[in-house]
Amino acid sequence: MTYLADVAALTRKDLRVALRARDTLPAMLLFVLSTLVVFHFASPDGSADAAAYGLLWVAIVFTALLGLARAWVPEQEHGVLDALVLTPGDRSAIWLGKTLATLVFLVVAQAVALPAFVLFFAPLDLTALAGVLLADLGICAVGSLLAAMAAAGRSRELMLPLLFLPLSIPLVVGGVGAAISADAERYLVLLALYDAVFAVLSWASFEYVVTE
Amino acid sequence: MGLGLALAFFVAPEEAVEGVRQRIFYIHVPIALTAYFCFGLGAWKALLLLWRGDERYDLESYVAIHQGTIFGLLTLATGAIWARTSWGVWWSWDSDQLVLFLTLFLFYCAYFMLRFSIDEGPRRARSSAVYALFGVALIPVSFFAIRLAEDLVHPTAFTREGPQMTASMFTAFCVMWAAVTLLAYVLYRVELAGKRLDRDLRELREALR
Numbered sequence: 001m002t003y004l005a006d007v008a009a010l011t012r013k014d015l016r017v018a019l020r021a022r023d024t025l026p027a028m029l030l031f032v033l034s035t036l037v038v039f040h041f042a043s044p045d046g047s048a049d050a051a052a053y054g055l056l057w058v059a060i061v062f063t064a065l066l067g068l069a070r071a072w073v074p075e076q077e078h079g080v081l082d083a084l085v086l087t088p089g090d091r092s093a094i095w096l097g098k099t100l101a102t103l104v105f106l107v108v109a110q111a112v113a114l115p116a117f118v119l120f121f122a123p124l125d126l127t128a129l130a131g132v133l134l135a136d137l138g139i140c141a142v143g144s145l146l147a148a149m150a151a152a153g154r155s156r157e158l159m160l161p162l163l164f165l166p167l168s169i170p171l172v173v174g175g176v177g178a179a180i181s182a183d184a185e186r187y188l189v190l191l192a193l194y195d196a197v198f199a200v201l202s203w204a205s206f207e208y209v210v211t212e
Numbered sequence: 213m214g215l216g217l218a219l220a221f222f223v224a225p226e227e228a229v230e231g232v233r234q235r236i237f238y239i240h241v242p243i244a245l246t247a248y249f250c251f252g253l254g255a256w257k258a259l260l261l262l263w264r265g266d267e268r269y270d271l272e273s274y275v276a277i278h279q280g281t282i283f284g285l286l287t288l289a290t291g292a293i294w295a296r297t298s299w300g301v302w303w304s305w306d307s308d309q310l311v312l313f314l315t316l317f318l319f320y321c322a323y324f325m326l327r328f329s330i331d332e333g334p335r336r337a338r339s340s341a342v343y344a345l346f347g348v349a350l351i352p353v354s355f356f357a358i359r360l361a362e363d364l365v366h367p368t369a370f371t372r373e374g375p376q377m378t379a380s381m382f383t384a385f386c387v388m389w390a391a392v393t394l395l396a397y398v399l400y401r402v403e404l405a406g407k408r409l410d411r412d413l414r415e416l417r418e419a420l421r
């Protein structure tokens with residue numbers, strides 16, 4: 001049970017830090033809304049509704065990147081990550097706590113973005129929403145690990161998008177498919193498969209990424 | 213080695229049936245298969261690194277992925293040439309194999325960016341290893357993702373019923389495949405030796421300073 005207690009403590013810490021700093025979450029909200037407005041101007045008149053769902057997913061991925069880029073910054077500022085790694089708990093709890101906190105931020109940002117999307121562009125049905133939620137899990141799981149990897153090196157702001165975008169392709173395929181395809185369940189299965197495979201992989205390999 | 217390559221290049225031209233442009237199949241498919249194999253080898257070495265902790269696996273994994281990326285670039289190039297002659301376009305988003313390969317190629321290009329951004333040491337070795345493993349996990353997931361749209365254009369020579377070609381063509385293909393695999397192996401050994409030499413030289417320089 002201490003594992004879950006560790007995870008809960010870390011998640012709570014991240015949420016508190018973000019709420020006090022009041023920078024990441026408002027930034028993500030504003031970014032996703034501005035992006036949607038830009039997309040309105042970027043789409044030519046008479047372009048299909050289906051294109052709008054593609055743009056929604058681009059907006060989601062880049063908003064998530066914005067949040068993830070800031071994910072490990074609090075831990076790096078005072079050597080907190082090293083301290084956390086030295087604690088006697090399982091290191092993967094650090095990853096899980098970070099993933100859950102990032103997930104909360106992403107879901108909150110989408111709680112604003114999705115109604116805005118419906119207002120500006122096109123309706124979203126239940127499978128589309130399920131797709132968004134499933135993809136969020138994948139984005140946060142993989143993104144937290146990759147952000148930790150990128151943080152180990154130089155030019156970390158450059159590295160994270162480079163590492164993350166190829167891995168986000170199946171998520172975008174699944175998300176857009178769930179929104180527009182008649183056979184949406186297959187895309188949801190794809191997203192669930194991605195989540196299962198990469199969450200387990202990230203959970204297992206986090207320890208190797210943060211230790212020497 | 214050279215003999216094997218020469219044989220392959222002379223065997224292939226003997227077997228043209230559908231026309232000259234079909235011959236690129238003998239080069240393109242083995243190179244593609246070898247690229248996948250190199251990525252798999254890189255991931256296997258990466259797993260060994262994380263599992264056994266022996267540092268030499270880092271360099272072996274890196275070289276394998278380097279080879280895989282080079283062969284991947286060749287696959288895309290030869291595929292584009294074939295596409296241009298067969299379909300009239302250099303690229304098509306309709307084929308799932310193309311998109312999967314491009315995704316994988318981009319993924320492994322980012323691998324090098326990752327490696328160059330972290331300073332040498334166990335941290336770099338482990339991060340690279342984890343990333344390489346993510347790559348092979350990406351293959352089936354990407355494949356399934358892209359499979360959800362039907363593959364209409366990329367010709368499939370090997371279906372469930374077996375190779376869809378004459379016996380002589382199949383022989384030529386196998387010879388070529390063996391030759392390309394051998395080429396990849398030789399390049400791998402050469403590059404690995406070169407990189408090890410570089411590293412030893414650097415260590416000696418440091419020691420003598």
